Amino acid sequence: MKVMRVSNKVVKKLLEKYKEISTLGKIDGVLGWDLNVNLPSKASEERAQQTAYMAKLISEKWLEVEFKSLLEKANQRSHSARATGDEKAIIRNLNWGAKFYHKVPKEIIIEFAETSAKSFIAWQEAKKANNFSIFAPHLKKMVRLNQLVAEHIGYKDNPYDALLDLFEPGLTAKEVGKIFKTIQSTLTKILTKIKTSPKYKQDSDVVDANVVYSADDQRQLCLFVLKKMGYDLEAGRMDISTHPFTTTLGNFDIRITNRYKPNDFRDSLMIGMHETGHALYEQGVSEEYASTPLAGGVSLGIHESQSRFWENQIGRSWEFTKFLTPILHAFYPDQLSGLGAEEIFRLFNMVKPSLIRTEADEITYNLHIALRFELENALINNKIKVDDLPKIWKDKMKKYLGVVPKTDAEGVLQDVHWSHGPMGYFPTYTLGNLYAAQFTNKMKKEVQLNELVEKGELGTILSWLRTNIHQYGSLYWPEELVKKVTGEPLNPKYFLNYIKSKYSKIYGIKL
């Protein structure tokens, strides 16, 4: 476990102050978790006010005169030769976090929180009624608030850069554009080849309204897998929410949520592995970093690499399917009767351009993200209007995926994310896929990955992740971390190679 070395008095005082910010953040986390898991319908307005009040308190802590002057003092010393790596990282992270609070006026931060809560309610209504106009005014306000945030934080080329940086330190729209330029055309070509392959036409799904997988069975199966993965349920829980998520309510209270579709056993299983991937990262950070600016995963992109690693690199692998098949049969003897490991593997990996991102296969998933990135970038730069989103959405879906939503509920309204407010983190989902492939490539050189997975022995894999990634929390920024772990910067080729190798086998074609 990574030891923390801090001797500087100013940094020590900053850590004391920061502990309050961390505590407030976790309390706010409890409100958010409860909102999504339990809140009675009539309580949403007041919960929104409570959350906005927490945002105000957190904001005030960042703005405290003493905190600011301590941070200034620390900045003067951070270049000192005597500063430890931990001290430097603490100061760097505090400056990064403070940027938002010191540059964006408090009123905007509070308005953001209030708008977000109301916007979430409006989005729920709009989706239910399949009526974008219910949500549009809220989204307009959120776009405007995001623009204001970007203006206050400042940027060089593109206001969207200011937002991206809040989730992935240093990331720019240019960089994201470059990544998509590299992967998008290849993925589209692969998709075209798959769609014309004979096996693609043979694909048939198992979703059948007459075949029921009980919620309790799904939950028990998930718990079995999560425990195998190493999720500590004495420091976590799995509850139900419409939109699954992972949240940190305490250093020993990292919770995930799931949902249970009655006619599909795959959904909750993959969500469970995905969210547990996030939770394992948080549970694996050195305890010495608890409640400091080095606690928690370093960025959304790296976080997503952990969730996608478990969901895709492990969960959807041939080896894991072989391991899981007898267990699946034990849970669903009648429902899956007659299906062997090969059929089940196919069920986990069918490529099918579809309307909903969260249900997308590993190839088309990133095309969904390309679409969001382009839309967000254009919205923030006033290149498109909120009112035109439904139409643009449909056009781009047709162009990138070849499918067009009939309703806005299945289109622009499908995700909860824009209702929450922050823009700039969709691209981190694709970054996560790329990081995951790059980490896996490295891991395979040091660990007999396939053999272990086939035996269901996942402990060694978690150990590797803990040693190489988790324990460091937010010590190394993404770029530094990827280099430290894999010896080179982010390189999309590992993801493309992984996709080509996997899907050429599945569809029996050359990619």
Add this chain to the structure above:
Amino acid sequence: MKVMRVSNKVVKKLLEKYKEISTLGKIDGVLGWDLNVNLPSKASEERAQQTAYMAKLISEKWLEVEFKSLLEKANQRSHSARATGDEKAIIRNLNWGAKFYHKVPKEIIIEFAETSAKSFIAWQEAKKANNFSIFAPHLKKMVRLNQLVAEHIGYKDNPYDALLDLFEPGLTAKEVGKIFKTIQSTLTKILTKIKTSPKYKQDSDVVDANVVYSADDQRQLCLFVLKKMGYDLEAGRMDISTHPFTTTLGNFDIRITNRYKPNDFRDSLMIGMHETGHALYEQGVSEEYASTPLAGGVSLGIHESQSRFWENQIGRSWEFTKFLTPILHAFYPDQLSGLGAEEIFRLFNMVKPSLIRTEADEITYNLHIALRFELENALINNKIKVDDLPKIWKDKMKKYLGVVPKTDAEGVLQDVHWSHGPMGYFPTYTLGNLYAAQFTNKMKKEVQLNELVEKGELGTILSWLRTNIHQYGSLYWPEELVKKVTGEPLNPKYFLNYIKSKYSKIYGIKL
């Protein structure tokens, strides 16, 4: 619905300030609810810190210079002829609430919160291990902190008075002593008569390890009854916790908890009605009072009158049993086969001196409370020592109830309450019983109570409570409220008459 009349600018400003205190209180409520319903075991220490931090924030709000000076200004004006009733009550309640925060040093308040959380964990361990010595050091600390609180708040005769007043404005140990003097000897006499009656000897219970009432059935039955009572589940929930409670997390978020004993259908039903009684009071306060010092029930005694009204005056009545019997048979056809309304009524009302207060019948319940009152009063006045509690407990149980716990887990450790810290609210449980009987006596003059209950038409009853009690929230203090509703101050005779009338019928004896 009670309209709020506030025109004074100072009071308006105070209300603004108070809204923050109210918000912080409800956020703290979410933490507490989550602690009892969901918290993973390893998270308890940090949750304790989070709660202590909330206590600090709330304390700081009460201590804000501006708030204090506004309150001083308001006090000068509160005697003005132009002050409305609402304004006077707001100022009175703020002074009452401020007493704790302005007189007790912040450090003690925070220490209280921290000790309470640790003490709760120790109590759980102690009860499990049946080892009082695990809990004793924490209880000693809590007694000492309660004494410090009393000293700082100040009192005339008895430090315990300072604590009683925090839960029941104006209540004194002398007053409580007088009440118990009136009722205790009568209840003991009644108990003796019942114990020697032929019917007492025929009483036989249904608890049987082979007869199972599923948790889901129990929950559904409760929900049926709670809805009949008028509990708004869109502004509330019913979850599971070891120690059932009601809590206000928002003006439209009043939650209750319950527990399901596998072999007894009565426990969860009566708990459900009890907690819903609390929740209906909170849900019934005028919306105009929301988030002001007039929101919420006025005192623990009046609160308990509402819970005990629904649990005992309604839930354990002959008329309600008649109404409920066919429903009980629909839920538990096999388990209750052969039992008619009369037998079920007996099951709900068997008198039996027992070890556990929360399972006690309506007569012996108050003898349990007499015991707690004497112990708390003696502890706070240093007349007895914490270490001697297990022995004194047993002696008093023998004297008052004629039964002696074999273990401390069933004795002094049975309740969670002392682990939470505050002392001085046990007597409000008996006050609640007395208030409930006095309110019922009045209600029966205006409402055809028995007829309505027998038909399961509870709406008129709730309306009466809303009109006469609930809507006023904390506008009238207990003494004033009881006079306003019933035309006279608290009078224990109504409770004694109720008990005599009910139990003379049940046991066929003259009481």
